[in-house]
Amino acid sequence: MMLGLALDFSKPVIKPLVHLVDALTTKGCSGTLTDVRYWSFHPNHRTTLSHFFTKSPWNEEKLLEKLQEWILRQIERLAKQENESLFVSIDDPICQKTKPSSRAVHAIQGCDWHFSHSDHQWVWGHSLVWLMVHTFTQAFPFAFRLYDKTAGRSKIDLAIERLSSLKGKRAQPVYVLMDS
Template sequence: MSSLSHHQQIEEGFQTWNLPFYFSKPVVRHLLHFIDGMSSIGFTGKLTEIHALSHHAKHRTTLGHFLQHSPWNESFLLRQSKKHVLRNMKKDEPTFLLLDDTISQKTKPSSQATSPIQATGFHFSHTDGKSVWGHQVVQLMMANQQTAFPFDFRLFCKEQDQSKIDLSLEMIRQVPTFNHPTYLLCDSWYTSKTIIEAAFCKGIHTIGAMKTNRILYPKGIRIQAKQFATHIQPTETNFVTIGQETYRVYRYEGALNDLANGIVLLCWPSDDETLDPKNMRCFLSTDVELTNEQILTYYGYRWRIETYFQQVKGHLGFQGYQVRSRKAIQRFWILVQFAYLFLSDIYGKSFTQTIHLVRKNKFASIIEFVHNSTKHGASLEQIKNELQVA
């Protein structure tokens, strides 16, 4: 057992997750240091930071070797994470699948670089409004009405045969079938025929943003949604309040391009009495039984995946990692997802609350260790050596 109480808490959590049953003691020890280092103040993604911040006794190169060459089975860690998520899904309320992608931006290497980071490329960033160099990840989260959990992900590489849609289909098809209502929430990039049909095959309805040039068929007339909007009168809309915001909403039910029947909500700000098409946003639901309020409320849960991206980039090193091989990158991302779930689980709180508690407890743990060591006659040099700060 470690002399640091916050390490002991992680070790006890590992027992609950059955990790020592599947992994050797050296692997479990490495996992502990990754969890500790990733959750520390100042961590940006570098392995040297994990080595320093987690008081690792071995040489820092062992961390890189652990990611790139060690024979531990990272797929088991991903399976345990998925089992944890599924246990948190409530059977008496809808389950939501959140689908989106994000970019971990990197510096483009020189053409003379001998060992550039693998699987990188140019990807369009909506945040920056331009193409940036880095890795793009397609992420699937699972959520209930209270919280959301990272469930699965795929690395998208333009050189491979699979598109982002293909990777999404792969993840959707691996989701277990639920006996209660399940909804896939996504932005307009993913509300495609193939995604919707794959979700249907799993008994999953789709709710997503929709491009305004999507074809509708009101009264059998083929017309783009934005053109159809010019024929709508303000008196044909209803006010719908979601949270603190109120919208003017027109409900269309009928055929769409590649979809026999669905609901499309054409929405404007409540103060737009002219129904300007430039201010309009469209939302699609394949579940025609839902009310306007339900569709917009459920779609609002999709924002949680954006929050997740911000959290893992800001706190767990998802943006700043510097490992180079594809295998090491994949393993690092699995560790990031595991850390997010594991820490929230052992503290029983949201990740935002958890990360502050983890850091506070770690500081207290080090103070406690120094106090107890001094009380038992340890010298300053001995304490520094034990904490790996000598």
């Protein structure tokens, strides 16, 4: 409710979102729809949640925009209180999968081979471009995009796109942190 979602989303949309957040913040939830239903005490069958995520007319971008506005307000308030600078960290982690698609029973959409600098080898998984906004004491995940080699866009292009979502003038200095 702090995000003001009631103005943009109907009750049938907000209810499953509340159940999702409730379940995902519960210890023991593995992220499957069965677990989400179990840990959120959702009264309906798990297929109801699946139907909601695949077929409901809810605007993901609007939800992300509201969340990002709230995060920026929080982080700017904290920076002003503590007289600290704002930081934006950009990273491109790889969510490594255990089996390449050639050996998996069901191929995972969007997986590919990516070079892992920490492992010094090619690994199978998803590569993300990730932004965190933070002060010295608090950090919030701000934006991320799945990197797809076949889309013709580089990780740098995705990072610039994500940075552009940090619109507006800031009272505190903003430093962008990244690896090589």
